[in-house]
Amino acid sequence: MSLDMEILTALRAAGEGAVSGAEISARLGVTRAAVWSRIQDLRELGYEIEASPHSGYRLLSVPDVLHADDLLSRLSRPRIIGRDIKVFRETTSTNDVVEKLARDDVAEGVVVFADSQSRGRGRLGRKWMSPPRKGLWFSVLLRPLSLMPAQATQLTVMAAVALRRAISEAGLEPRIKWPNDILINGRKLSGILTELRAELDRIKYVIIGIGVDVNLTQSEYPEELQDAATSLEIELKKPVSRPELAVAILNELETSYAALMAGDFSKLASEWQRHCSTIGQHVTVRVGEHSVSGRAEALGDDGSLLVRSEHGHLERVTGGDVKLEKT
Ligand code: BT5
Numbered sequence: 001m002s003l004d005m006e007i008l009t010a011l012r013a014a015g016e017g018a019v020s021g022a023e024i025s026a027r028l029g030v031t032r033a034a035v036w037s038r039i040q041d042l043r044e045l046g047y048e049i050e051a052s053p054h055s056g057y058r059l060l061s062v063p064d065v066l067h068a069d070d071l072l073s074r075l076s077r078p079r080i081i082g083r084d085i086k087v088f089r090e091t092t093s094t095n096d097v098v099e100k101l102a103r104d105d106v107a108e109g110v111v112v113f114a115d116s117q118s119r120g121r122g123r124l125g126r127k128w129m130s131p132p133r134k135g136l137w138f139s140v141l142l143r144p145l146s147l148m149p150a151q152a153t154q155l156t157v158m159a160a161v162a163l164r165r166a167i168s169e170a171g172l173e174p175r176i177k178w179p180n181d182i183l184i185n186g187r188k189l190s191g192i193l194t195e196l197r198a199e200l201d202r203i204k205y206v207i208i209g210i211g212v213d214v215n216l217t218q219s220e221y222p223e224e225l226q227d228a229a230t231s232l233e234i235e236l237k238k239p240v241s242r243p244e245l246a247v248a249i250l251n252e253l254e255t256s257y258a259a260l261m262a263g264d265f266s267k268l269a270s271e272w273q274r275h276c277s278t279i280g281q282h283v284t285v286r287v288g289e290h291s292v293s294g295r296a297e298a299l300g301d302d303g304s305l306l307v308r309s310e311h312g313h314l315e316r317v318t319g320g321d322v323k324l325e326k327t
Helices: 003-013 021-028 032-045 068-074 094-103 153-168 232-236 242-261 265-274
Strands: 048-052 056-061 085-091 111-117 135-142 175-177 181-184 187-199 202-213 282-287 290-299 305-309 314-317 321-324
Touching: 003 021, 003 032, 003 056, 003 068, 021 032, 021 056, 032 048, 068 085, 068 242, 085 094, 094 111, 094 135, 094 187, 094 202, 135 242, 153 175, 153 181, 153 187, 153 202, 153 242, 153 265, 202 242, 242 265, 265 290, 282 305, 290 314
Parallel strands: 085 111
Antiparallel strands: 048 056, 111 135, 135 202, 175 181, 181 187, 187 202, 282 290, 282 321, 290 305, 305 314
């Protein structure tokens, strides 16, 4: 554990109360001057920490910054998702950073956040707009060795269930659009990009990239997204703390990933279906050059979408873009 993480853990454990410099320094085995100097650095980052000569240090407020040690100090352990956390001010794409870690044999569960991405991406080479400090742009490394490559879509379903739960804790009712969107009032709030490296019969690793629009205002969206996208700030009419939301999402991911690895995909799938705006609708799904039209009936056991075509065949669709048809 780093010093910042230990200090923040001690301050949080004291709750409304204070913790003395002597106690922290004794607990961490460093001098009181070293504790003081770390407290000064945390203050510079925006942490409001009261220092009283009598009672000690008290944490008054936390800024809207993503600080790896702070996020780590808020997560219970042992855990997989968020076992380790890295935060970049700017990167090309957090999926690329995690890909490098994966190739270096880093264990699963590491999470990489960036305040902004210069080349944030969606599926099929589409762009993902990731302006500085306006959202959560992050990726998680997973090594789900018990899943076959064809079941990788289950991970997108797992992530969508977790994201929906965390967002609804903020008091909203998000809907899931197959395969990877979280919508509020029909507008996209969040997207998931699942990338995997596999051999024919074995997944080597999976990178789940998640983008959530947190504090964007309407005018900060480009023309083409004005009607199609929304943020938590727009929906709740107040700014939302990114670190708090990040912790909520990582906790939900931990729970749903554990459920998936325990063989409980069917439970995740039924929760997914309850909150899905695609099931029961007439849809056209474009998969590359092809498209399949019909009624979206259910989620397949591999995470695919089961579409009943006009001819009555049940088609299993993996990947692709769904367009809801007016009936
Ligand atoms: C997605 O793709 O929805 C997956 C987005 C994943 C983004 C995360 S951020 C962290 C990690 N690192 C990355 O580089 N990516 C992941 P797709 O279904 O293809 O949707 C892309 C479309 O969403 C674009 O073509 C736009 O229409 C729209 N879009 C782009 N930026 C948006 C934003 N910030 N909010 C809402 N919609 C957006």
